[in-house]
Amino acid sequence: MNAIEVKNVKKGFGKLEVLKDVTLTVQPGEIYTLLGENGAGKSTLINILTTLSQADAGAVKVMGLDPICDGKHVRRLISLNAQTMTLDENFTGEANLRLIAKLRGVADVDVAIKEMSQRLELSAFIQRKVNTYSGGMRRRLDIAMSLLGSPKLVFLDEPTTGVDPKNRLALWQLIREMRANGQTVFLTTQYLDEADALSDHIAFIHDGRIVKVGTPAEIKRQVTTTYSLKVAEVQRDEATNLLKNAAIAFTQRESExxxxEIAAKQGLPILLANGIQVQHFNLNETKLETVFLNLMQQEVNHANH
Structure with a gap:
């Protein structure tokens, strides 16, 4: 059984089409990231998957259940950490956790609160009222509330937005631990490095449509592989002329x-055969940012035609 199945889902608000035809599948125990710009439809899809909204068309299954017909059962299996935090500012952090733990039917509330406080480094301020918390402290408490009761499927809607670098890395580690514990994580983000670092699969959503799906490695392999080659400074002009005379295409920045891939296979032997000192020859790592920008440009070009 898949953790999530979405097929040809559409959703609009009045004349505004937000989701135009979304299809995706999430396997149990993976981190699946929906990556897109603001307004692309990420939060709208999460609302549908978490029973907060209903699709206008298409089919949705969450843990094998229909989120509308079996909404009560679905809500027992999932947890949602939304962009808008649901903290009671007049309660202490502990009181917020205790309330959610009881609502979720956690067996030993005190033990669960202690473990979660330690896990998210909340212990130092857990007895303080939330209205004294910083933004990063609030986000960590909000995520802690989402994880109480060990839900099988956790939805994290841009959880690191506005979080400082240290806490952002701590949240990344927590997300990895959730996967290691067998939980499925459905993550949305605008951060390319976050998607690259965490995801088992990534879906790019643009203008209400999924435009690319795959593992980070699969997606990056679809971009042209390039190599960087650096020669000794005194041989720069000679190397340039050798490559030009052999009609090998390249870009150049000083002696690099x-x-x-084809040009590298042709050019490197020529340089070495002519006594050029190659100081390094490296495969350039494709960044997810490159893929994202290429995809967005393709979508713009398609829309203009």
Whole structure:
């Protein structure tokens, strides 16, 4: 059984089409990231999956259940950490956790609160009222509330937005631990490095449509592989002329050359055969940012035609 199945889902608000035809599948125990710009439809899809909204068309299954017909059962299996935090500012952090633990039917509330406080480094301020918390402290408490009761499927809607670098890395580690514990994580983010670092699968959503799906490695392999080659400074002009005379395409910055895979295979032997001292020859790591920008440009070009 898949953790999530979405097929041809559409959702609009009045004349505004937010989700235009979304299809995706999430396997149990994976981190699945929905990556897109503001307004692309990420939160709208999460609302549908978590029983807060209903699709206008298409089919949705969450843990094998229909979130509308079996909403009560679905809500027992999932947890949602939304962009808008649901903290009671007049309660202490502990009181907020205790309330959620009781609502979720946690067996030993005191033990669960202690463990979660330690896990998210909340212990130092857990007895203080939330209205004294910083933004990062609030986000960590809000996520702690989402994890009480060990839900099988956790929805994290841009959980690190506005979080400082230290706490952001701590939240990344927590998300990895959730996967290690067998939980499924459905993550939305605008951060390319976050998607690259955490995801088992990534779906790019743009203008209400999924435009690319795959593992980070699979997606990055679809971009042209390039190599960087650096020669000794005194041999820069000679190397440039050798590559030009062999009609090998390259880009150059001082004594460093960038070549695609075919050009690299042709050019490196020529340089070495002519006594050029190659100081390094490296495969350039494709960044997810490159893929994202390429995809967005393709979508713009398609829309203009």
């Amino acid at each position: 050359f960038e070549l695609d």
